[in-house]
Amino acid sequence: MASCADVHVRICGQEIIRFDLEIKALLQDIRDCPGPQSVLTELNGRVKDKFTRLRLRIQDLEQMSREQDRETDRLSILAETESQRKQMLSNQTAWRKANLACKLSIDNTEKDELLRGGDSHGARQRRSTSSLVETSSSITETLMSVSRMMAEQVKQSQDTIGTLATSSRTVQEANEELRSMTGTIHVGRKLILKYNRRELTDKLLLLLALALFLATVLYLLKKRLLPFI
Incomplete structure (x- = not known):
């Protein structure tokens, strides 16, 4: 109307x-x-x-x-x-x-x-x-x-x-x-995407480090406990 x-x-x-x-x-x-x-x-x-x-x-x-x-x-x-x-x-x-x-x-x-x-x-x-x-x-x-x-x-x-x-x-x-x-919005979007990718990479690296740490601990425990078995 x-x-x-x-x-x-x-x-x-x-x-x-x-x-x-x-x-x-x-x-x-x-x-x-x-x-x-x-x-x-x-x-x-x-x-x-x-x-x-x-x-x-x-x-x-x-x-x-x-x-x-x-x-x-x-x-x-x-x-x-x-x-x-x-x-x-x-x-x-x-x-x-x-x-x-x-x-x-x-x-x-x-x-x-x-x-x-x-x-x-x-x-x-x-x-x-x-x-x-x-x-x-x-x-x-x-x-x-x-x-x-x-x-x-x-x-x-x-x-x-x-x-x-x-x-x-x-x-x-x-x-x-x-x-x-x-x-400006386009540049900001690129920065956010880049930050998200970097954050994902950091998480992956952290998981790998944690996995390596756990593997090392298990290996050491296995070596120490093996003579007693």
Whole structure:
């Protein structure tokens, strides 16, 4: 039966995958968004919320790796955490590109409307100018937000890589200690076998000496007692 920790790790991984799929679906909605700017702003807000939740779950997964008893499990979960961080960075890059493409499409649409404006050209141009300013400001804010998130994820990835490297060194040192202990045990076993053989040899020599002594005693007794028989 799987342990409680294993269940939590599996649930966390499933939630990360779900958030990743939802983000990809929202990014496709942004690419297909015809406007206006308010719709794009709403989509970006939903994407930002999903990224926040995804980042928290990835942090939870990393924390779970630190709570593992076995080193192999800890390294495996850390590797999965790093993979999910890289995927999130890729989604953030795609988010930025989708925003740029969508806003460019909205700008082109508004320019086309200006060209078809006729008598209301001046009023529409003023509205378009205001919309362009708003769009530019939104683009700048979105790009800055994405850049901050990417910088944070890069730093976390560097920390995770450092942890993995430290853990790998620890495992290597443990393996070296095990090899050293194995060599010591092997030498000790040889010494014990050698001692046992020497002890057996000493016993045999002692028995031979005792037999020789008894034979000598019997011989002497026989020599002394023979004249009286």
